[in-house]
Amino acid sequence: MPDSPPTALDPAPTAVGAPPGTAARVGLLLTLVLGSLSALAPLSMDMYLPSLPTITTGLHTRDALVQLTLTACLVGLALGQLVAGPLSDALGRRRPLLVGLGLYVAATALCALAPDVRVLIVCRVVQGLSGAAGIVISRAVVRDLFDGLAAARFAATLMLVSGSAPLLAPILGGQVLRFTSWRGVFGVLAVVGAVIFVTAVVLVRETLPRERRRAGGLPDTVRTVRELLADRLFSAYLLTVSCGFGALFAFIAGSPYVVQEVFHGSAQRYSLIFALVELGLVGLSQVTGRLLLGRFPSHAIQLVGVLVLAGSGAALVLMCTVWHAGLAPITAGLFAMAAGLGIAAPPSSALALQRAPHAAGTASALLGTCQFLTGAVAPALVGLGGHASALPMAAVILGAGLAALLCFTALARPWASAPDPLRA
Numbered sequence: 001m002p003d004s005p006p007t008a009l010d011p012a013p014t015a016v017g018a019p020p021g022t023a024a025r026v027g028l029l030l031t032l033v034l035g036s037l038s039a040l041a042p043l044s045m046d047m048y049l050p051s052l053p054t055i056t057t058g059l060h061t062r063d064a065l066v067q068l069t070l071t072a073c074l075v076g077l078a079l080g081q082l083v084a085g086p087l088s089d090a091l092g093r094r095r096p097l098l099v100g101l102g103l104y105v106a107a108t109a110l111c112a113l114a115p116d117v118r119v120l121i122v123c124r125v126v127q128g129l130s131g132a133a134g135i136v137i138s139r140a141v142v143r144d145l146f147d148g149l150a151a152a153r154f155a156a157t158l159m160l161v162s163g164s165a166p167l168l169a170p171i172l173g174g175q176v177l178r179f180t181s182w183r184g185v186f187g188v189l190a191v192v193g194a195v196i197f198v199t200a201v202v203l204v205r206e207t208l209p210r211e212r213r214r215a216g217g218l219p220d221t222v223r224t225v226r227e228l229l230a231d232r233l234f235s236a237y238l239l240t241v242s243c244g245f246g247a248l249f250a251f252i253a254g255s256p257y258v259v260q261e262v263f264h265g266s267a268q269r270y271s272l273i274f275a276l277v278e279l280g281l282v283g284l285s286q287v288t289g290r291l292l293l294g295r296f297p298s299h300a301i302q303l304v305g306v307l308v309l310a311g312s313g314a315a316l317v318l319m320c321t322v323w324h325a326g327l328a329p330i331t332a333g334l335f336a337m338a339a340g341l342g343i344a345a346p347p348s349s350a351l352a353l354q355r356a357p358h359a360a361g362t363a364s365a366l367l368g369t370c371q372f373l374t375g376a377v378a379p380a381l382v383g384l385g386g387h388a389s390a391l392p393m394a395a396v397i398l399g400a401g402l403a404a405l406l407c408f409t410a411l412a413r414p415w416a417s418a419p420d421p422l423r424a
Helices: 028-038 038-047 047-060 064-090 094-112 117-145 146-180 184-205 217-229 232-262 267-292 298-321 329-352 359-384 393-410
Strands: none
Touching: 028 038, 028 117, 028 146, 028 184, 038 064, 038 117, 038 146, 038 184, 047 064, 047 146, 047 184, 047 232, 047 267, 064 094, 064 117, 064 184, 064 217, 064 232, 064 359, 094 117, 094 184, 117 146, 117 329, 117 359, 146 184, 146 267, 146 329, 217 232, 217 359, 232 267, 232 298, 232 329, 232 359, 232 393, 267 298, 267 329, 298 329, 298 393, 329 359, 359 393
């Protein structure tokens, strides 16, 4: 045991929490399980998106209240990660993960039975709180097993798996609506959660040895969070990727109404457009992780990503105010927005976790919490603008893109020369 406990920013060995060569031995099944765990959030949000208008009519309520079901889940996901992340640093990864998954299945089943929108909102908060364990702990497991460029590339691989969820979830949700109501969508989600739970019980083993666990407790968590936020580069990466996800959640919240009410498209057409936009996120994240990282400076890659993100937001606002564009050009602008996030997110997340080898759970929790808090604000802002046009969605995307660009250039200072831990 060391004379003093490690701080969150101590350097890491080559393979964190595992002997050399662990990366090569991680099997396909475990990769799929970790990807499925990180996919719980997009599954919980995206699969029921085509049913938002039908929930409004089915529960005899207002659009704004139904959109709060999305915000409620995002708030739960944000706060739940602050609990699950530090717990996994103190107790290990496996136990908090399995408890969270079990509660997620129960909460999702209760969503399907909700008698009114207020009960649904409460159930969505609980669903988010419990589902957060899968998201934060899957990232922490990656940090336990990998370091540097290997961690960034494996994270991109996980994004390929988890990114299939937002590609397929709206399509699946739209098809489920052909045969049942929005309650059936939540029923399918409960079954999916149960399958992931059983698979995790069988395949996920403990990756954080007892000697690497932190003392736990609120004082230790507060001290670790303070250390991380005081690190300028960690905060830069944290805020950059969080603002980027704010733009994505503005699209998630606004697009069902833009496609189905402004442009009078069907739920199935909306699901296809949603999948196309998400393909920009998943596809560019793979290009970044497999082809760009390690060959080009990571800060340059991030800068290109946030510039594309902000530029697409500006183009969308112009389409809505000056050009009065149709659905096809707006879809192209949304694809560019997702592509910019796909370029910026992998290096931002990997570099942030690289700064916290001995507090991967807490660092992962901060990443997830900030992303989902900005995601919780974005739908509320889009909702305030109403659903008469695509402008509220476009304006929030532009604001989030500009915020990401400002945070990155002001805090990360990409022009400054420094060792790049993601270079091969």
